Amino acid sequence: MYLHPSPSHPTSRWHAVYFPPSGPYFPGAFRFVVDFPPQYPTAPPRLVFTSPIAHPLVVPLVTKDAGIMDHPPPLYPINGTVPGEFVLPAHSWPPGDSGRAVHVLAAVRYALSRTMFDTLVATASSLHGNGDDEALPEPDAALRAAAIAANPAAWMSLLRPDGRNTWLAAIDACVRDSVADDALFSSSGGENGRVTAEGTIVFSSMDEERVQEIVARMVQPSENPTALLARQLQARLSATTATSTGLTPP
Secondary structure (H helix, E strand, O other), rough: EEEEOOOOOOEEEEEEOOOOOOOOOOOEEEEEEOOOOOOOOOOOOOOEEEEEEEEEEOOOOOOOOOOOOOOOOOOOOOOOOOOOEOOOOHOOOOOOOOOOOOHHHHHHHHHHOHHHHHEEEEEHHHHHHOOOOOOOOOOOOOHHHHHHHHHHHHHHHOOOOOOOHHHHHHHHHHHHOOOOOOHHHHHOOOOOOOOOOOOEOOOOOOOOHHHHHHHHHHHOOOOOOHHHHHHHHHHHHOOOOOHHHOOOOO
């Protein structure tokens, strides 16, 4: 997961992209915006996906080209939800003022995991008499409430006997769209590989040879900075001592 503060609202908005390491949303690349309300940390941040994503806890986009990718949602305050908004399950945010941004980011990681998807399926199955599958997790009432609030149509489709396979097909489609060249490398008005004026994170297209060159440079062993500083200090002390005694440093 990569995050970057908004150039125009660095203390109240973050831009992010998440690469799920496994599960049904792997190997997708999903962008989202995190907005911090004036009531934070008593109130949780609002998180809105700017990449089209099929998810029962995400308010659906009207169309794939609704414009939300190029124009992030308005900052707080706002009434109601907006397209792409992730509805945070009630148990994901601690009570009082003990909540932190990391709780929301952890909820995103969980939301795009296999465990979370299976829990939603188990919760839906338990409502139409198919909740005796021992391979599925325990039903979760908080997830059900969040799904009904965010995406009622998705929740209703999960209640159907073929709901799981229907959603897996929709997820596969959005994963493919998220890693298409136009989604990864479109700069939305900025230069590739940079954060645009709106703060959107984009990537540079590289051939395999260039990628391997960068990887090799990153994994080259380097001396610990503290050890290097200590060695340089010791060399200076040795030189000073040798000079004061009239000796030539080795």
